[in-house]
Amino acid sequence: MRWGFILYIVGSLLFFLGFSMLLPLVFGIYYGDNSIAPLLKAAGWTVSAGVLLFVGFRKQRETSIRQREGMAIVALGWTAVGLFGALPFYLAGDGWSFVDAFFESVSGFTTTGASILTDVEAMPAGLLMWRSFIQWLGGMGIIVLSIAILPFLGVGGMQLYKAEVPSPVPDKLKPRIRETAKVLWKVYALFSLAEVLLLMLGGMRFFDALCHAFTTMPTGGFSTQNASFAQFDSLYLDGVVMFFMILAGINFSLHYQMLRGRPLAFWRDGECRFFLAVVMVLAVLVTWDLYRFSVYSSLGQALRYGAFQVVSILTTTGYATADYERWPAMSQLILLACMFLGASAGSTGGGMKCLRIMLCFKYCYKEMFLLVHPRAVTTIKIGGRSVSEDIMRSVLGFLALYVALFGLSAIVLAGLGVDFVTAFGAVAATIGNIGPGFGSVGPAENYAHLPYAAKWLLIWCMLLGRLEIFTVLIFLMPEFWRK
Amino acid sequence: MRWGFILYIVGSLLFFLGFSMLLPLVFGIYYGDNSIAPLLKAAGWTVSAGVLLFVGFRKQRETSIRQREGMAIVALGWTAVGLFGALPFYLAGDGWSFVDAFFESVSGFTTTGASILTDVEAMPAGLLMWRSFIQWLGGMGIIVLSIAILPFLGVGGMQLYKAEVPSPVPDKLKPRIRETAKVLWKVYALFSLAEVLLLMLGGMRFFDALCHAFTTMPTGGFSTQNASFAQFDSLYLDGVVMFFMILAGINFSLHYQMLRGRPLAFWRDGECRFFLAVVMVLAVLVTWDLYRFSVYSSLGQALRYGAFQVVSILTTTGYATADYERWPAMSQLILLACMFLGASAGSTGGGMKCLRIMLCFKYCYKEMFLLVHPRAVTTIKIGGRSVSEDIMRSVLGFLALYVALFGLSAIVLAGLGVDFVTAFGAVAATIGNIGPGFGSVGPAENYAHLPYAAKWLLIWCMLLGRLEIFTVLIFLMPEFWRK
Numbered sequence: 001m002r003w004g005f006i007l008y009i010v011g012s013l014l015f016f017l018g019f020s021m022l023l024p025l026v027f028g029i030y031y032g033d034n035s036i037a038p039l040l041k042a043a044g045w046t047v048s049a050g051v052l053l054f055v056g057f058r059k060q061r062e063t064s065i066r067q068r069e070g071m072a073i074v075a076l077g078w079t080a081v082g083l084f085g086a087l088p089f090y091l092a093g094d095g096w097s098f099v100d101a102f103f104e105s106v107s108g109f110t111t112t113g114a115s116i117l118t119d120v121e122a123m124p125a126g127l128l129m130w131r132s133f134i135q136w137l138g139g140m141g142i143i144v145l146s147i148a149i150l151p152f153l154g155v156g157g158m159q160l161y162k163a164e165v166p167s168p169v170p171d172k173l174k175p176r177i178r179e180t181a182k183v184l185w186k187v188y189a190l191f192s193l194a195e196v197l198l199l200m201l202g203g204m205r206f207f208d209a210l211c212h213a214f215t216t217m218p219t220g221g222f223s224t225q226n227a228s229f230a231q232f233d234s235l236y237l238d239g240v241v242m243f244f245m246i247l248a249g250i251n252f253s254l255h256y257q258m259l260r261g262r263p264l265a266f267w268r269d270g271e272c273r274f275f276l277a278v279v280m281v282l283a284v285l286v287t288w289d290l291y292r293f294s295v296y297s298s299l300g301q302a303l304r305y306g307a308f309q310v311v312s313i314l315t316t317t318g319y320a321t322a323d324y325e326r327w328p329a330m331s332q333l334i335l336l337a338c339m340f341l342g343a344s345a346g347s348t349g350g351g352m353k354c355l356r357i358m359l360c361f362k363y364c365y366k367e368m369f370l371l372v373h374p375r376a377v378t379t380i381k382i383g384g385r386s387v388s389e390d391i392m393r394s395v396l397g398f399l400a401l402y403v404a405l406f407g408l409s410a411i412v413l414a415g416l417g418v419d420f421v422t423a424f425g426a427v428a429a430t431i432g433n434i435g436p437g438f439g440s441v442g443p444a445e446n447y448a449h450l451p452y453a454a455k456w457l458l459i460w461c462m463l464l465g466r467l468e469i470f471t472v473l474i475f476l477m478p479e480f481w482r483k
Numbered sequence: 484m485r486w487g488f489i490l491y492i493v494g495s496l497l498f499f500l501g502f503s504m505l506l507p508l509v510f511g512i513y514y515g516d517n518s519i520a521p522l523l524k525a526a527g528w529t530v531s532a533g534v535l536l537f538v539g540f541r542k543q544r545e546t547s548i549r550q551r552e553g554m555a556i557v558a559l560g561w562t563a564v565g566l567f568g569a570l571p572f573y574l575a576g577d578g579w580s581f582v583d584a585f586f587e588s589v590s591g592f593t594t595t596g597a598s599i600l601t602d603v604e605a606m607p608a609g610l611l612m613w614r615s616f617i618q619w620l621g622g623m624g625i626i627v628l629s630i631a632i633l634p635f636l637g638v639g640g641m642q643l644y645k646a647e648v649p650s651p652v653p654d655k656l657k658p659r660i661r662e663t664a665k666v667l668w669k670v671y672a673l674f675s676l677a678e679v680l681l682l683m684l685g686g687m688r689f690f691d692a693l694c695h696a697f698t699t700m701p702t703g704g705f706s707t708q709n710a711s712f713a714q715f716d717s718l719y720l721d722g723v724v725m726f727f728m729i730l731a732g733i734n735f736s737l738h739y740q741m742l743r744g745r746p747l748a749f750w751r752d753g754e755c756r757f758f759l760a761v762v763m764v765l766a767v768l769v770t771w772d773l774y775r776f777s778v779y780s781s782l783g784q785a786l787r788y789g790a791f792q793v794v795s796i797l798t799t800t801g802y803a804t805a806d807y808e809r810w811p812a813m814s815q816l817i818l819l820a821c822m823f824l825g826a827s828a829g830s831t832g833g834g835m836k837c838l839r840i841m842l843c844f845k846y847c848y849k850e851m852f853l854l855v856h857p858r859a860v861t862t863i864k865i866g867g868r869s870v871s872e873d874i875m876r877s878v879l880g881f882l883a884l885y886v887a888l889f890g891l892s893a894i895v896l897a898g899l900g901v902d903f904v905t906a907f908g909a910v911a912a913t914i915g916n917i918g919p920g921f922g923s924v925g926p927a928e929n930y931a932h933l934p935y936a937a938k939w940l941l942i943w944c945m946l947l948g949r950l951e952i953f954t955v956l957i958f959l960m961p962e963f964w965r966k
Contacts, residue, residue: 067854067857068855071854153854285898289898328897329897329901329902329903329906330894330897330898330906332897332903333893333894333897333903333906333907334894337890337894340890360883360887361887363879363880363883364880364883364884364887367876367877367880367953368880368953368956368957368960369960369962371550371554371636371953371957372551372957372960372962372963373962374550389872393850394850396846396879396883397846397847397850399883400843400846400847400879400882401847403886404843404844404847407820407823410816411813411816411817411820414811414812414813414815414816415768415772415813417812418812419812420812420815420816420904421903421904423812423813423816424816470850470851470854473851474851474854474855477851477852477855479852479855479856480855
């Protein structure tokens with residue numbers, strides 16, 4: 001384990017993070033609000049910390065990363081960025097405790113969207129922009145993580161994507177990550193820009209449009225409004241955001257292929273078909289449920305709100321146009337299931353991911369098939385390619401750990417004095433990186449009222465979910481620290 | 484698929500079932516209540532149906548059973564027995580609808596203990612005895628199923644036990660099942676008898692003692708009292724029942740070894756150690772939770788009720804001495820987790836089973852270990868023996884199906900008009916064969932108020948859980964019916 005090298009990389013991350021605080025600063029200056037001082041101070045601290053690590057360890061720079069070092073960089077990087085990203089909030093005073101600032105920052109970088117703010121609209125524009133912008137930065141991190149780093153680390157079955165993205169320099173990891181990242185970031189930025197323009201066409205002012213584009217593409221879900229997206233109350237805007245949430249829930253390498261002139265890429269990809277089918281089936285079911293219990297007066301209204309919420313939760317974005325806690329039980333349970341399912345692997349979404357669910361279905365079917373034909377030789381295929389036993393093993397291990405850690409965390413959360421449904425909902429919503437949960441952390445509420453210890457636990461859950469569990473858990477293994 | 488042979492075996496089961504209705508009849512006659520006519524009629528119908536199948540298909544008798552036929556016998560046998568076992572209730576009139584009678588009967592034979600009775604004490608003694616007796620018969624079935632049939636069928640990892648039980652004729656299945664069953668049934672009957680005596684020593688009248696012994700050893704949980712076991716309100720009786728619930732939650736082949744003079748068998752068995760450790764840890768946690776929130780005035784009281792409920796739910800019995808829905812959230816979530824965990828494999832308990840949970844833990848650890856040491860060669864061991872990839876595959880497939888079917892059933896149940904928490908709790912409590920759940924089917928309530936469609940769904944869940952999922956699901960595969 002070359003810690004100097006790891007700190008060198010974390011240092012360069014912080015350096016970049018410090019400079020990125022200048023974007024919200026521009027808005028703070030334009031609106032002349034009191035976010036200028038905290039943003040300037042935070043940028044100073046962050047850039048300094050970055051330079052200190054970067055310069056201090058520059059001699060320990062290496063050309064290749066080992067597997068264990070990759071894990072350390074990912075986990076340490078996300079935590080460090082979460083800590084320093086909390087500075088603008090913390091330095092703003094206004095009653096921000098340290099854990100609240102850290103919670104909001106980690107919720108941003110992990111693109112969860114769980115908030116401790118009781119009054120979003122009272123925030124100065126600069127801080128509001130920073131809050132959205134960290135989700136966008138987090139989304140950039142996830143694209144690199146899920147398409148370039150995790151396949152290489154062999155975590156949770158993501159090694160399936162090892163050969164997925166065309167890369168000009170296939171042999172060495174660093175140039176490969178860099179090239180892949182660049183290509184996908186272009187797609188990410190392009191979609192974000194398109195969303196800003198389309199939202200403004202619908203009458204949204206530039207500031208709100210930018211903030212929402214910053215939180216749609218990473219499936220983050222922070223809004224600038226207390227009533228979340230319901231505030232805008234426009235069918236057109238709902239449609240635009242739904243469209244981009246769906247795009248954000250699809251593997252970004254498919255977008256890249258599509259933009260290179262292969263529009264059939266979506267259709268050829270098994271996971272993408274599965275994801276779109278799940279969206280459609282669940283949207284229809286929820287619409288039907290809302291309509292038969294007359295939650296909305298017309299079928300059109302039921303479809304509008306039902307489909308929006310299914311897309312928002314399944315992609316793990318977490319915008320709300322309706323308080324789904326007042327919906328019938330089946331709709332609520334479907335949304336709860338969506339929190340676990342999640343979006344596609346290789347997208348910015350969280351949860352278990354459609355790919356793993358698909359593989360798990362195929363696996364169960366194979367298991368039953370073998371009971372009928374014990375001597376048959378069967379392989380699990382995805383998109384025509386057969387999936388190795390190793391990958392299947394990682395996928396099942398991931399799913400088992402996900403469920404086990406969910407249960408354990410919910411019990412501990414309840415032990416901290418949180419009620420039954422909230423404990424359940426809050427853990428499902430943070431480990432899946434959704435944002436709003438059930439109980440007292442539903443779409444019409446927030447996480448402010450939870451005890452401090454509960455917030456720490458949920459910070460842990462957000463990181464656990466975002467970094468695909470293994471990358472965080474491995475630090476608890478004695479074997480990791482030996483030799 | 485030799486259907487004649489399958490029906491021949493089902494016929495012999497029904498024949499036996501019909502005669503077993505004579506036991507409750509004795510009580511009906513003794514107490515002179517109005518259960519005599521329905522029991523006599525039901526016995527007549529059942530014996531006749533049995534004789535008809537038995538004699539009609541006796542020429543298609545075979546000496547060996549094929550794997551698929553084994554599945555068919557198990558699934559068809561349990562359903563047929565459930566149907567005919569419902570006759571005494573249905574023929575009693577008294578407002579018993581057919582689905583209610585079937586629900587109560589399947590709940591009995593699967594040793595679930597979920598009841599649709601709003602006033603248990605108003606039942607005639609004969610029917611009350613029948614209701615308890617079918618749980619005892621169901622438990623006999625499960626012992627054969629889990630120790631002799633499932634290992635042979637290779638379902639859900641139970642093939643681990645293939646060589647577990649010493650058998651005088653190891654080559655042929657039928658004598659093997661018969662010998663194994665005989666030995667284990669002796670243990671089962673012995674324990675039941677001991678429990679009757681110990682309960683009577685505590686002042687319980689013979690009828691109640693017999694009924695409760697009939698429902699403890701199969702981890703069934705039907706009681707003769709409206710207030711369940713709380714009615715007796717005796718520390719001694721609570722202790723006796725707890726002791727026998729724990730025994731019933733342990734692999735019966737260990738009891739056999741113990742009775743043959745190997746008392747260390749419990750300690751040597753990894754699953755048994757795990758099960759007992761889980762009982763202790765969770766009992767301590769719940770006791771602490773009850774005490775700190777002052778649910779009970781003394782630590783002793785908290786321990787008495789906390790430990791009883793943990794044992795009752797974890798072993799999937801379902802007796803209640805307290806309404807746990809009024810307990811703090813952590814205790815409730817721990818009990819919910821217990822519903823999923825379940826007792827030992829090879830016991831009469833339901834749920835996922837400790838063995839599978841243990842194997843799953845070891846599997847996840849191995850997966851993480853491989854991330855640190857990618858080239859290490861590791862095997863998963865249980866009790867010194869290494870577990871093959873095939874068995875591990877079955878176990879993981881089982882767990883995945885369990886969770887998936889739980890989620891799906893809960894959503895469908897909610898779609899039938901049941902509220903969020905009840906849908907969740909009722910499915911967890913029936914698929915795990917516990918009995919009382921959460922919401923409106925808690926320990927102080929019952930299943931009577933649910934709509935008919937919901938009862939059918941829960942009947943399906945009870946069978947699914949009891950027959951280890953695969954044995955039921957396989958009938959839905961087109962491949963099963965081909966050729």
